[in-house]
Amino acid sequence: MEGTTKIWRDAEAGVAEAGAMLAAGGIVAFPTETVYGLGADARNPVAVERVFAAKGRPSDNPLIVHIADRSGLEQLTLPAPATALRLMDRHWPGPLTLVLAVRPGAVAARVTAGLDTVAVRMPAHGLARRLIAAAGCPIAAPSANRSGRPSPTTAAHVREDLDGRIDGLLDGGPAGVGLESTVVQVDEGGRIHILRPGGVTSSELAACGPLAEPEPAGSAEDETAAAAPRSPGVKYKHYAPSGAMRLVEGAPDAVRARIQQEVDEAARRGARTGVLAFAEHAAHYRADLVLSCGSLSRLEEAASGLYAALRAFDAQGVTAIWAEAAPRSGIGEALMNRLEKASGQPPLRV
Template sequence: MKTHVWVVDNIVDKRRIYPQIQEAAEWLRAGEVIAFPTETVYGLGADASSTAAVEKIFAAKGRPSDNPLIVHVASMAHVEAVAASIPPVAKTLMERFWPGPLTFVLPKRAGAVSERVTAGLPTVAVRMPDHRLALALIEASGLALAAPSANRSGRPSPTTAAHVLADLNGRIAGVIDGGPTGIGVESTVLDCSGEVPTILRPGGVTKEMLCEVIGYVAEAVGTGNEQEAPKAPGMKYTHYAPKAPLWIAAGPPAFLQKLVDERRAEGKKVGVLTTEENRHLYAADVVLACGTRRELATVAQCLYDTLRQFDETNVDLIYSEAFPEDGIGVAIMNRLHKAAGGRVISE
C-alpha cells in the first residue's frame, strides 16, 4: 500500500472547499484509515461505526484489542449520536473546554459505534479537537472518527506528519500533513459515567483547571488487574517508548551524572534527556534538551519528538530528568513513566 500525503495549511478558511480535505473525507467514507493533525498529536482516523474500518486501525498500529479508542467529533449532534446520555457535569465542562484536549468517558448508545471502539465496555470516550484541519475533516466526512495516536503501538506519539510516516508509511491509506501539533501530549481523559468525575489519564487540561469549574475531581487508581480492560487509552500498556531503554533519574543533576558515568565506564553509549537550563551540566554521549523547566508546556510540546530523536543516535540507554508534578507536569511524568516502563532510579 502506498500512503498518500495531502499537504494542507493549518489555517482553514471555512468559506473555501479544500480538495485535499474533501478527498481524504471520501476515503474515510469508503472505509479507509487516514492520519490527521490535532492540537495534541496526530490521530489515526476511521469511521467509528464500521468494524471493518476500525480493524484497519488495530492492524496498522499493532494495538492490543482490549484498548479502547477515542471517538473524535465536530458537533454536539455527534456526541448525542454516540452517547446514551451526557451528565450535567460533562455538559458544563464541554462548554468550558471544547473544542480542546479533554476527552469524556460517557455511557454509550447501543449500536452507535463498533464494539471494537469501546473494547466491549458500556462506555464510549469522546472529544472535540481544537484543530481547524481535524474539525474540517470530521465535518466533511460526516462521520464520528475513532482516532488513537497515529504511531505503532508502544512508540512515542507523533507530533509531525514525518513521525507518522516513520511508523506507518505503507500501512495506512493517507496522512494529512498540517505541520507540527501544539500541545504535544494527548488529551486528558475524564470518566463522567459514574457519580464522581475521575481523571483516567492526565493531559492538556489539568486537574486544577477542572476543579476550578466543577469543584472536586478524583484521580483513577490502578486495580493491578492485568485481565481487566482499561476504560481509556494509555492506562494499561507501555507507551511512548524510544528504542533504547529509558530510566527516570529521581534526584539532582549530580546524581544523574553519576549514573551516566557508571554506565559509560561499562562501555555503554548513554543519552540524557534534560532541559535547556540544565544541558550544560551533563557529560554524556548524547544530551538532548526538551523545552525549559520554567515553562513545562514546552517540555510537553517537545517530549515525543525528543524521544524519537534518541532513536537516531544509537544510544544503548537513556536517563531522563524528573519534572515537577504540578499542572501539565503531571501529564509529562505520566508519559515518561509509561515510556520507561515504570523504571525509576532514586537517589
C-alpha cells in the same frame, strides 16, 4: 499490509479527498492540537480493525471517537451528566476526552473494547474538525504511531512508523500541545475521575466539579489489571523510545549527580548513552547525546517537545537514556505521566 500512503502536503486542499477516503472505509492520519491521530469511521468494524492492525495495537485498548461539533454527540452516547456537560462547555473544542455511556450499536465493538462506555472528544484543531465534517461520520482515532512508540507530533513522525501501512496522511504541520488529551469520567455523584492526565490540567477540571481521589495502584486502571481499561494510554507501556530509559526524581543537584554517575557507568559498559534534561540543566551533563525538550519555566514547551526528543534518541542509536523528572503540577502532571510510561517503571528517587 504494505501499500501506498497518499500524502497531502497541502492539507487544506486535501480535506475533501481525505474525508471521502474515510467515508469509504479508509484509514487516514491527520493533525490535532495534541498529536497526530490515525482515523477511521468509528461505525465501520472493518476500518476500525485496520487501525488496530496498522498500529499493532492491543485489542482491549479502547479508541477515542472524535466529533466535529456537539451535534454528533447524541448519536454516540446516552444523556451525559451535568458535570460532563459543564466540562464540554468549558473545554470543547480542546484537549479533553470524556468517557460517557455509549448508545448501543452506535460504534463498532472494537472502539469500546467491549465496554458500555465510549471516549469522545471534539478537537480544537480546525483542520481535524473540517476533516470529520467532510467524512460525515464520527472518527475513531488513536495516535498515528506503532503501538508503544512515542506519539507523533509531526507528519514526518507518522511516516517513520506507518508509511505504506495506512491509506492517507494530511500534513498539517507540528501539533501544538504535543501530549495526548486529558481523559476523564464523571461518576453518579458528579465527581470527575482523571483517567489520563493531558492538556487540560486538574486545576482546570476542578473549576467544573469536584475531583475524585486518584485510583490506587492495582485498580482497573493499573497496567497490570486484567480488565479492559476505560481509557486509552493507561494499561500498557507507551510512548517509549527503543533504548532503555530511566527517570530520576529528587532535588536538582542530587538528580544531576545520580544521572551523571549512571551515564558514566553505562558508558564503561559500552552503552551509547543519552540524557533528557531541562534546558536549565542540559549543559551540566556529559553523554553521547544530551537533549532538552524545553525549559522548567515553560513546561508547556517541554511537553510539546517530549516525543520529538524521544524519537531523536532512537535516530541516534542511543541504547541507555536517563531523564530528569518534571514538577508534578499543572501540565507537569501529564508530562510525568508520559515519562513514567515511556520508562516502564517508577522513577528512581534520590
